[in-house]
Amino acid sequence: MSGIVVVGSQWGDEGKGKITDYLAQKADVVVRYQGGNNAGHTIEFNGQKFALRLIPSGIFTSGNVILGNGMVINPKALLEEMKYLNDAGVSTDGIKISDRAHVILPYHLEIDAMQEKLRGDKNIGTTKKGIGPTYVDKYARIGIRVGEFIHEELFRSRLEEVLPLKLREYPELDFHVEDIFQEYKEYAKMIKPMVTDTGLLLDEYFRQDKKVLFEGAQGTMLDIDYGTYPYVTSSHPGANGVCEGAGIGPVNIDEVIGIVKAYTTRVGSGAFPTEIDDEVGNRIREVGREYGTVTKRPRRIGWFDAVVVNQSRRMSGLTGLSIMLLDVLTGIETLKLCTAYQLNGEIIHALPAVIQELDKVEPIYEEMPGWSEDITHVTSFEELPINCQNYLKRISELVHCPIAMFSVGPDREQTIILKEVI
Template sequence: MAGVVVVGSQWGDEGKGKITDYLAQKADIVARYQGGNNAGHTIEFNGQKFALRLIPSGIFSGNDVILGNGMVINPKALLEEMKYLNDANISTDKIMISDRAHVILPYHLEIDEIQETRRGANNIGTTKKGIGPTYVDKYERIGIRMGEFIDEELFKERLQEVFVSKIVQYPELICNAKEIFEEYKEYAKIIAPMVCDTGVILDECLQAGKKVLFEGAQGTMLDIDYGTYPFVTSSHPGANGVAEGSGIGPLYIDEAVGIVKAYTTRVGSGAFPTEIEGELANQIRERGHEFGTVTKRPRRIGWFDAVVVNQSRRMSSLTGISLMLLDVLSGLKTLKICTAYNLDGKIIKALPSTIKQLNKVKPVYEEMPGWDEDITKVTSFEELPENCQKYLRRIEELINCPIVIFSVGPDREQTIVLREVFK
């Protein structure tokens, strides 16, 4: 068995797509286990750039790809993404969709927006893609799953049943059940051949010794339990989400690779202890192209936070780190690493559970000298400037985890592997 999971280990947007794409070339099958089209992956190779929202990055390597049961899937968005790939001569014939994945429907998107409006100044800052409301339906046991969606009679019955309760809760809804059914039953006909029990397929692959790559969306600081609640997503982005989101057990996972930036970013509202503002933040944002793949919102910028990454390591049992966008820091005279937090005069090294406390913490920084050299063409650790090497080694010490990959640019070729993760 060879199961490797790629885990976003900050607030998302760390560069998971690039590493998943890179590792997918060594895998037999790639499976995504949570989230929906509220987060994206940007992949660059051979001078081309692609932005994916639902389909695993392994699609570019010709792998079988799975959309697991832990995902929430907007059928219309999925078909649009497939067309986008097909128009670029990328085949989507190897997509498999779990019959237990939940379906995002138009009322979920409207409810998402209504809820954000009702929250007023306390809004979460969601992407309004209907993700949260669909997960709510899942746990209220009124959601519509793919297996039901592709059965026309059952879909119609379930939709009418659910929609009655939605109108009572949200009289502002504009959509109606009849129009949704007429439009979405056509999507279901196209999607139906892709729908199957993907948990069985993954089990067969792993039992046969095939290499399986598991891919999540967002980052562990958006985990519904251990992230900066309530400014989180509605699922488990870390390796802790693989088992429940793909239908296989945790012992199938051999390696968990945490993807982190050489600094930190965050999109949307919520606590961000190491946040930088002003000219320096703008400089890093522009150099790192820090704008959301899906939302295009400018990302908030901060120094590397070892407290955050340590929490991610613990949650996901990380076996290694892939450090991304190291080249963005070239030219900075001084770098800072957050080693702990000061909360009301007490030094702590774990995230508090409440927003009140998170908003009060002050980062404890360690400063290190930067480097001026262009590192975008290096091919080994030894070629990095001395100060850059020291920066990486210090991060390893602080997070108790080795760096197994680092990246010095967006292209596949700018990925330096220090230890292979597929055995």
Template sequence: MPAVVLVGAQWGDEGKGKITDYLAEQADLVVRYQGGNNAGHTVQVGEEEFKLHLVPSGILYPGKTCIIGNGVVVDPGVLVQELEELQRRGIDTSGLRLSLRAHLILPYHKSLDAAEEERRGAGRLGTTGRGIGPAYVDKVARTGIRVCDLLDPEEFRQKLARNLKEKNEILTRIYGHPGYSLEEILEEYLAYAWKLRPLVADTGRLVNDALRAGKKVLFEGAQGTLLDLDQGTYPYVTSSYPVAGGACVGAGVGPTAIDAVIGVVKAYTTRVGEGPFPSEARDATGDYLRRRGAEFGTTTGRPRRCGWLDAVILRHAVEVNGLTGMALTKVDVLTGLSPLRICTAYRYKGEVLREFPASLKVLQECEPIYEEVPGWEEDITGARSLAELPAGCRAYIRRLEELVGVPVDIIAVGPRRDQTVAVRDLFSR
């Protein structure tokens, strides 16, 4: 199976960075296909911790080709800084390639993001303020500026001047912002262009050539299914397509190229920002999960809302992604909690809902229906096979598989690369 897509099956923050890093050892190419530096993947290698925002997690393995695809919106200043930090820590970044077709985040995108969020007041969406949404808005409005434009100074100047005329008017007249100088942005961004030029490539061709050659390609998504622009809890979503279908559009490959889709599932549920969350635990259990699981955003540091595992959400993720398997993360965090609860359905005005509703008004009024299962007390961080996990843990995993209808292929029993139980070999099965 040369092509595997890794997607978040909940509201993001499922531990995709660790799983991508684990699978990247077998892959030839690792491709990030959507989102921007609003995402953050934390990878722990031995005693070292790496926080990645734009660079694919496979960069931590020497000799891997890592690609930032056309579906990603790129803040070049953040990318340069991230590369310099990795290099400072001894990581070889020469295998990174950046798509010519990727769109740029510009300073006015970040200002508009912050101003629009502030104006929403109580209806705020909980954005990171990093300009992701406004950059995607420009992409859809066909006024975006791409990496290929940045490499052509005259083309970049013309497009930037055109955009600044409109953006400065919006910023000054509506939001009271002083606006931006064309020359200052040009000076800053053309310096980034000089640094990034050696990395830029037609990445879609690179990926397709690799697939034709039978190489192993891992597609890495950011955020999660319920933050997908179409399939998530709209409008409390991101501005791109984290679902598996987004890998095709965001990397430039056809759907027939994909062999397997793995949903990364946290052993409980978390989300950041606003919006309904039926299985949220607003009690000591939620505090326990947050503290024990270190549930604070990689990018923002914001505390995550925590709750019990929600099988309704996961069945939705199975359907819209076509999941062929799951990678279950942070199972060790549940040690010592008993009984464990799994939300199997919702109750809405006396009706039992087993499918995830589209309406946020309905979702807001849903009450979780829980099934209780025994927990376990044994430390599982040293387990390296399914047989080494305690009976209670194995029963929890089996019940999850029964409720959502797909197998668990990987189990993360700790944050380190080696704290992983491989149930199946994804690239060869």
């Protein structure tokens, strides 16, 4: 059996969708194990560009994809995304949805927006898609799961139980059981044929020696426990979230590929030690088209941070790196790599758990000469300019992890494989 995990190993937006799409060509099924439609994956191939939020990018290859129990799913958004794909000629017949995943309902979105407003200048920068409030209900044991959602009377009964609790907690909400029920029962009818026990389905795949690819959303620095808390997401984006979010055991995971940019980006609030707020940062943003897939917000730009990626390596057990957007750095005379932090006069090699301390760290940089040659047409590591080769080698040394692949452009064919992982 073969279980491969694709993990965003910075703050998200690293290019997971492209690598998942590439690896999915050899996979039998692709599984998403956490998050919701706050994620954004952009896929480009054959002259077409697709933006996905809920559906794994394996939909373009094998067509067999699973939305796991660790996800929170907005059924309305899911059906809109399916229509978007169908209108482009992409079949969505192979989608399976866990009966244990939780359902995002309209009051979750409203609560999300209200909480962000109340935080004022301390807001987290959520996408206001209702993700956090849905996970809160999950752990408060008042969430509504997909298995309940697809049965009309059970769904109504659960709404009648849960909505009064939410209205008591947030009296300014203006929602009624019947209104939600009448709209959402129609969505439930449409997704019901896709709902199953996906943990059981995955067990069958593994026993049949199938190749299973797991795709996370966001990045490990947004992990609810190990990220830059409280400026994090509400789940575990790294490989540490796969077992719980997909219903499998750790023995089923053979490879974990950490996706990182050749630099660093972040969307929203929170500490960002290597942030570049100057002409170089603006240049990288424009060349790399660094704007959010979901929000369209301009991403914050920073130098490559080995402290961040090392923490990701430890959390997820990375077996290889995939370096994305290497071509974006072409033409920058001097590149910087963050090798450690300094905090209160002490050199440290890990992110402090306390955000107030992380805000104080000073990055320690190592400078390397850049390259000016066009690398978008290279097909091997040896074809890269020597300075570019040295840059990749140094990243590998600093992160204590081999490079499995690197990307020199947005298209599927612009991915150079150094190590076969599936």
